[in-house]
Amino acid sequence: MLSRGEMGDASEVVQTASQDFLGIVLAVQANYYWVRLDTSCSAPYSGQASSEQSYSDQASSEPKEVTLLCTRRTRLKKMGQQVAVGDRVQVEEIDWTDGRAAISQVLPRGTELDRPPIANVDQILLVFALEEPTIDPFQLSRFLVKAESTEIPVLLCLNKGDLITAAARQQWRDRLQAWGYDPVIVSLRESMGLDLLYSHLSDRITVVCGPSGVGKSSLTNYLIPDLAQRVNTVSGKLSRGRHTTRHVELFQLPLGGLIADTPGFNQPDLNCAPVDLAQYFPEARQRLDAASCQFSNCLHRDEPNCVVRGDWERYEYYLTFLEEAIVYQTAIDRSGDAESTTKAKNRGEGLVQTEPMLDRKKYRRPSRRTTKQDLRALYRDVNESATDSD
């Protein structure tokens, strides 16, 4: 989980013509993209839709969200420009009757994850359970380090607060604060802490991750009341066949914000560069911000004048993860795979991929026949759900 890809050029300013619309990609299947238009873009089509057209009712009342089924312009394909869930895109050639359009431009990405493949994530919500399964500080640290290595802000949520005492909850809170985290402790069963959690999720893109059995799906079902309905429409189609394993979809939270659930991972790889590992422990990072080790490539083991080595609780975990990262790095160096090493170094983030990134080679184009059938079936569902919600 949580491998970070290459960064887009965020400094580039994209000019859009007045007839173009901006939106966000909520889901992807093969060559099709569901794009939700920005609400601020909803006004102009009041003059374009006739009374019998499917989106016409939106002109009169307050703006409703419009989701369009889009293809990608050939020009983007030729450029090798991928379109990922979470991408901000410009669409054109909008067919308001059929709810279709073409993506003409992908705006620069702020962040990009490979696993799950999703762009512009603002926050990683790491969910663990306090009991059932019993929280394991070592496994929790493994997930935290993996999440930190993306350099996307991490919010820690501890679920099943109902299964331990208030005193035990406070103990965990104190312990995690010493690690540098301020966990949101919740219980879905007893509706504890959910408003506070919600307040962290509005107006941003959050990806939920954590081991299986901790309540991630229960949480997303709680947060998105119409998820079951959505699953029967868009996701139901998307989750079929070969796309299942890498499928990711953004869901809209009723009060704003977008959230993506991911399958559980019980053992994320620690494949970061050994020299970067300390940065992924907030309590070590704090020490490095305050002072410097004598050696710039200090691994904080037995080097002289090290500011990281010390009696902090997770120092032992650091040493264990460091061994793992060194084994990984050594294997990469010995493999003679010059390309992957260079690639990792060039990204300057010390991350070596265990899985290929979402790249052009992996991009598979369905046959024309499949394409047309898929499009009709998918569009029928989108249309039905639009009708249902009116």
Ligand SMILES: Nc1nc2c(ncn2[C@@H]2O[C@H](COP(=O)(O)OP(=O)(O)O)[C@@H](O)[C@H]2O)c(=O)[nH]1
């Ligand atoms: N006691 C308790 N059980 C919960 C809570 N939230 C979820 N569960 C249970 O935990 C189990 C796993 O939940 P699920 O959402 O499938 O976890 P996921 O694998 O992380 O998606 C289910 O049996 C849920 O009913 C909670 O707040 N308290």
Ligand SMILES: [Mg+2]
């Ligand atoms: Mg689940």
Ligand SMILES: [Zn+2]
């Ligand atoms: Zn050091």
